[in-house]
Amino acid sequence: MLNNDLFSSYDLLPNTWDEMYNNDSKIRTQYNIINSYLQSTSPEVLFKKEELSRQLFMSQGVTFTVYNDNEGIEKIFPFDIVPRIITSKEWDKIDKGIKQRLTALNLFIKDIYHDQFIIKDGIIPADLIYSCPYFLREMKGVNVPHDIYVHIAGVDLIRNNDGEFYVLEDNLRTPSGVSYMLENREISKRIFPGVLPKNNIRSVSNYPNILYKKLQELSDQNNPNVVLLTPGIYNSAYYEHTTLARLMGIELVEGSDLVVKDHVVYMKTTNGLKRVDVIYRRVDDDFLDPLEFNAASTLGVAGIMAAYRKGNVNIINAPGTGIADDKAIYIYVPDMIKYYLNEEPILKNIETYQLGKPDEFKYVVEHIKEMVIKKTDGSGGYGMLMGHEASDAEIKDYIDNVKKKPDNFIAQPILRLSTAPCCIDGKLSPRCIDLRPFALAGRDGIEITPGGLTRVALKKGSLVVNSSQGGGSKDTWVIQ
Amino acid sequence: MLSRVANNLIWLERYMERGNGIISLLKTNFYANQDSPELFPWTPIIKTYTPENNSFYTEDPIECINFMVFSNDNPNSILNIVTKARENARSVQEHISRELWLCINNYYLLLTKIGVQKKLNEEEPIEFLDSLKAYHLMFYGTMDITQERGASYYFMNIGKYLERVIQITDFTAIKLTEIAKTSDSLEQSFYWKNLLLSIGGYQLYLKKHKSSFKEDHIITMVFQDKLFPRSIYYCINKLNRHVRQLIESGELEKNNIEFLLGKLESTIKYTTIESINERGLENFIKEIKEDIKNISFSINTVYFSHFN
Numbered sequence: 001m002l003n004n005d006l007f008s009s010y011d012l013l014p015n016t017w018d019e020m021y022n023n024d025s026k027i028r029t030q031y032n033i034i035n036s037y038l039q040s041t042s043p044e045v046l047f048k049k050e051e052l053s054r055q056l057f058m059s060q061g062v063t064f065t066v067y068n069d070n071e072g073i074e075k076i077f078p079f080d081i082v083p084r085i086i087t088s089k090e091w092d093k094i095d096k097g098i099k100q101r102l103t104a105l106n107l108f109i110k111d112i113y114h115d116q117f118i119i120k121d122g123i124i125p126a127d128l129i130y131s132c133p134y135f136l137r138e139m140k141g142v143n144v145p146h147d148i149y150v151h152i153a154g155v156d157l158i159r160n161n162d163g164e165f166y167v168l169e170d171n172l173r174t175p176s177g178v179s180y181m182l183e184n185r186e187i188s189k190r191i192f193p194g195v196l197p198k199n200n201i202r203s204v205s206n207y208p209n210i211l212y213k214k215l216q217e218l219s220d221q222n223n224p225n226v227v228l229l230t231p232g233i234y235n236s237a238y239y240e241h242t243t244l245a246r247l248m249g250i251e252l253v254e255g256s257d258l259v260v261k262d263h264v265v266y267m268k269t270t271n272g273l274k275r276v277d278v279i280y281r282r283v284d285d286d287f288l289d290p291l292e293f294n295a296a297s298t299l300g301v302a303g304i305m306a307a308y309r310k311g312n313v314n315i316i317n318a319p320g321t322g323i324a325d326d327k328a329i330y331i332y333v334p335d336m337i338k339y340y341l342n343e344e345p346i347l348k349n350i351e352t353y354q355l356g357k358p359d360e361f362k363y364v365v366e367h368i369k370e371m372v373i374k375k376t377d378g379s380g381g382y383g384m385l386m387g388h389e390a391s392d393a394e395i396k397d398y399i400d401n402v403k404k405k406p407d408n409f410i411a412q413p414i415l416r417l418s419t420a421p422c423c424i425d426g427k428l429s430p431r432c433i434d435l436r437p438f439a440l441a442g443r444d445g446i447e448i449t450p451g452g453l454t455r456v457a458l459k460k461g462s463l464v465v466n467s468s469q470g471g472g473s474k475d476t477w478v479i480q
Numbered sequence: 481m482l483s484r485v486a487n488n489l490i491w492l493e494r495y496m497e498r499g500n501g502i503i504s505l506l507k508t509n510f511y512a513n514q515d516s517p518e519l520f521p522w523t524p525i526i527k528t529y530t531p532e533n534n535s536f537y538t539e540d541p542i543e544c545i546n547f548m549v550f551s552n553d554n555p556n557s558i559l560n561i562v563t564k565a566r567e568n569a570r571s572v573q574e575h576i577s578r579e580l581w582l583c584i585n586n587y588y589l590l591l592t593k594i595g596v597q598k599k600l601n602e603e604e605p606i607e608f609l610d611s612l613k614a615y616h617l618m619f620y621g622t623m624d625i626t627q628e629r630g631a632s633y634y635f636m637n638i639g640k641y642l643e644r645v646i647q648i649t650d651f652t653a654i655k656l657t658e659i660a661k662t663s664d665s666l667e668q669s670f671y672w673k674n675l676l677l678s679i680g681g682y683q684l685y686l687k688k689h690k691s692s693f694k695e696d697h698i699i700t701m702v703f704q705d706k707l708f709p710r711s712i713y714y715c716i717n718k719l720n721r722h723v724r725q726l727i728e729s730g731e732l733e734k735n736n737i738e739f740l741l742g743k744l745e746s747t748i749k750y751t752t753i754e755s756i757n758e759r760g761l762e763n764f765i766k767e768i769k770e771d772i773k774n775i776s777f778s779i780n781t782v783y784f785s786h787f788n
Contacts, residue, residue, distance in 0.1 A: 268482065
């Protein structure tokens with residue numbers, strides 16, 4: 001029996017790349033298998049599969065807690081059952097592009113905290129670096145093990161209407177979402193039995209093993225003690241911290257479990273202090289060490305930065321990597337790639353205007369309806385102005401605010417995020433998506449797990465995929 | 481093992497054990513209350529498990545069970561206990577078996593599901609309490625067959641037996657105050673039988689002593705029986721064994737706990753029923769409670785001693 005109703009309301013968005021349909025409304029070949037599977041499945045069965053996926057997330061505890069009136073409510077990150085599929089050719093380019101970009105970004109961070117050739121050669125203005133809140137003076141002149149600053153990155157990509165992938169953000173500090181990449185795949189195995197192998201979909205389950213290998217290789221010890229530092233149970237990504245610690249078989253620690261003595265980090269065990277060699281921290285730079293950064297922080301460990309500078313402990317990612325994923329610095333990444341690697345960028349940047357430059361400011365204001373304005377140090381989809389949605393009064397207020405400190409703002413043309421089929425009320429509808437692959441850098445190079453987190457803007461017509469603002473996720477299949 | 485983790489494991493088990501005990505108590509009292517509400521009122525149960533400032537009391541069975549299971553204001557409601565057990569489990573997921581985590585999480589999800597409270601009011605209360613009890617039994621079984629014998633297991637068992645021994649002494653102390661109020665030997669035997677039912681020893685008692693309720697037999701069984709898993713001796717013996725295993729495996733430094741436990745174990749083992757009667761059961765219980773308080777305190781210092 002064919003479920004004809006399923007596709008009855010699939011209205012393609014104008015001027016937008018759809019992942020499943022090409023311009024002639026034909027199904028792209030990589031979607032054939034899942035398409036025929038869905039067509040031969042009744043709406044009742046699809047509903048059941050959706051319900052099953054929700055139950056699985058709940059019972060495994062793949063949830064985040066929203067606190068309201070002292071009462072914690074368990075929520076799941078909405079999951080759309082229809083996978084997003086990427087061809088091997090497309091993946092190949094993403095893989096090469098991210099590796100190139102991370103190589104350049106890592107060289108940039110090292111340069112900034114040491115010789116600053118890129119400033120001296122006039123590629124990047126010095127004041128941009130020194131005014132960036134993520135620039136850490138505490139890291140100047142510090143030699144990090146194997147010169148690796150960014151060990152873990154979750155680069156956000158979007159596909160524009162020309163079919164090309166563009167880099168939206170580099171996310172070089174403590175990117176999250178990888179547990180959803182892993183968990184979504186486990187759910188897919190349950191709800192589409194047999195479909196993954198038939199499609200030759202590349203596995204993602206090796207991620208924790210690669211991560212552990214890269215972490216422990218950073219230490220000179222034979223059997224280093226690697227731990228994961230979490231801000232604690234109230235953090236919205238706590239589920240991810242417990243999952244990664246469990247899958248790697250390492251200890252999940254909180255700041256109060258650690259103590260620094262004579263520039264060595266220890267954890268407090270039932271049988272005394274035990275040395276810690278490598279810390280995969282999911283605590284932001286600001287909170288890492290109350291002696292050097294935010295003095296009120298109870299999430300970090302006093303003295304940990306001094307131990308780090310002495311080389312007695314490894315911190316992953318290195319403190320200060322935020323300098324390279326600031327939105328104002330982002331503009332210069334293509335220049336960095338040329339400067340450090342003498343290569344053309346494989347993945348494009350989105351055209352970005354610096355509002356601190358009068359001519360660019362003027363251009364943005366004139367084309368405000370086609371622009372999105374962002375704060376250079378913002379994240380999570382907050383503090384943005386979407387020109388096409390905002391009222392004239394909202395635009396005026398925002399621009400007045402920009403004028404106070406124009407250097408803190410950038411503008412980008414509103415993008416046509418590509419759409420992918422989502423199961424909404426028993427029918428497939430196109431929804432905007434992005435892609436966050438996870439890259440791991442270590443002594444023997446960079447590895448990117450084939451797949452990643454595809455985030456979906458579940459609201460019709462919305463471009464905001466952030467989980468805090470009505471976003472959901474999909475499993476991401478890369479074909480062998 | 482991290483001190484915080486050890487502490488969380490102990491409390492995870494303490495809460496689960498407490499939940500199991502409270503559900504048993506509610507079930508036993510429900511039946512007894514149907515027979516003689518004047519002997520088995522609900523108020524003492526509420527009083528035992530709520531803080532001093534609690535003002536909610538009821539003699540309506542469903543209202544009481546509702547309060548003891550679902551109330552947000554009652555720190556020892558099953559809902560609050562399981563929430564705390566789950567929070568402890570959540571932060572030690574890499575130390576407990578996956579199955580054990582799923583078991584606790586599903587229990588929590590059941591208790592927080594919309595409409596579950598309605599079920600208690602509309603369905604038969606014993607069936608409802610049994611459906612909760614089933615999660616505790618599953619928890620015990622899952623822990624037994626999935627958890628490796630190592631530091632996590634030993635610390636969890638310390639929590640379990642510590643909570644259990646506290647419960648038994650508390651239950652017994654409550655019954656003693658009630659027994660003291662009456663001189664009717666039939667009523668007294670009802671109380672003793674009720675105690676056995678609450679801690680799950682009634683069947684064993686019948687097997688050993690048939691249906692004749694002698695105070696001395698009951699006291700000997702509750703306090704000194706070597707094979708009854710809910711006797712005080714059995715719990716102290718297990719506590720002792722698990723502490724020793726932690727010391728032997730290098731997870732715990734040799735300290736005061738071992739001495740305190742060993743001392744208490746021999747006291748209970750070698751005190752005769754005659755000498756218990758001589759100094760009075762209340763005093764005997766008081767001494768045991770004092771010792772347990774010190775042991776519990778020493779166990780807490782395992783967690784706190786490395787904080788500096």
